[in-house]
Amino acid sequence: TILKKGKVTWASPSNIALVKYWGKKENQIPENPSISFTLEACKTETELVFEPRNGTHDSFSFEVFFEGEKNEAFKPKIETFFKRIKDYVPFLKQYHFIINTSNTFPHSSGIASSASGMSALALCLMSVEKLLNPKITTTYCSKKASFLARLGSGSACRSIEGDIVVWGQHSEIEGSSDLFGVKYTEEVHSVFKNYHDTILLVDKGEKQVSSTVGHNLMHNHPFAQNRFKQAVENITTMKTILKSGDLKAFIALMESEALTLHAMMMASTPYFILMKPNTLEIINKIWEFRAETGLNIGFTLDAGANVHVLFPENEAVKINEFINKELVAYCQNGHYICDQIGFGAKQL
Ligand code: PMV
DSSP, rough: OOOSSSSEEEEEEEEEEEEEEEEEEGGEEEEEEEEEEEEEEEEEEEEEEEEEEEEEEEEEEEEEEEEEESSTTHHHHOOOOOOOTTTTOOGOOOOOOEEEEEESSSSSSOOOOOHHHHHHHHHHHHHHHHHOHHHHHHHHHHHHHHHHHHOOOOOGGGSSBOOOOEEEEOOSSSTSSSEEEEEOOOOOOOGGGGOEEEOSSSSOHHHOOOOOHHHHHHEEEHHHHHHHHHHHHHHHHHHHHHHHHHHHHHHHHHHHHHHHHHHHHHTTOOOOOOOOOHHHHHHHHHHHHHHHOOOOOOOEEEESSOOEEEEOOGGGHHHHHHIIIIIIGGGGOOOOOEEBBBOOOOOO
């Protein structure tokens, strides 16, 4: 069958890794497993318009609109994505696509939109597949969407579902795979319900080092093998923590993971420092405040200068007050995003 012109729309969130993915093999296979909280507010909304093309074609045909305006900058990334997934999405060349996409977070916020963007597009393509073949199940669609999203941007495969997702084969996580993310179905303590993630935008500029370059720095890295082994162990530790709700242990592990990611970059050839002075100011303020109050505030970082501040719902009032009074001053133009653990992508 070939479909007439139509459209599908998905909203897909970003995610924040607790145990980080850093280093990959061929075909976007991670060197180590990772675990993340799915976010709620930071999302990409993508509408995919599809129109059948006559005849046979050996190239893709698509246009991209970002926040209502035609966007050429995203095209090479999407072209690469399409090339990687074409064997799994046989209808890709039979249609002309119009991709209308926008983010709920500010354009140049330094927030990586690749996870939310690639997962939203993968989900749209799976909705088209479902229209072509109504027999495929929802479970199949979300699993394959995660598989496809991985080929767009590794961490994107953790954005399909929520509230906690594991990507990468791990002996103690049932069903875990290097090929797609799986929803974490082990016991989770209620303290993680509505867990907060306030993202402090320290540097809203272009990323200094693309994640592709970053992952490649793990090839021949002197500490790579130890790091991959440590990540496997940290997933095991995280599993115990998620069950017990031991927030002191949670914070210690999460912060160590963030600093280890940055340490890997400082120890690579060439080397990079991705934190900014204000990143360190914020970290020191968090540590001081935690020592003074005993409150369960902790941070994590992605491969950039922005700081994700994580804390439980029942301490949110006091911690928000502290963030507003002490930390927002270190944000570029005072900008920050209040987010929380979320439940995955939605079809609109
Ligand atoms: O998905 P990528 O290739 O952009 O890599 C992202 C890697 C980190 O965000 C730094 C860590 C992670 O696990 O999300």
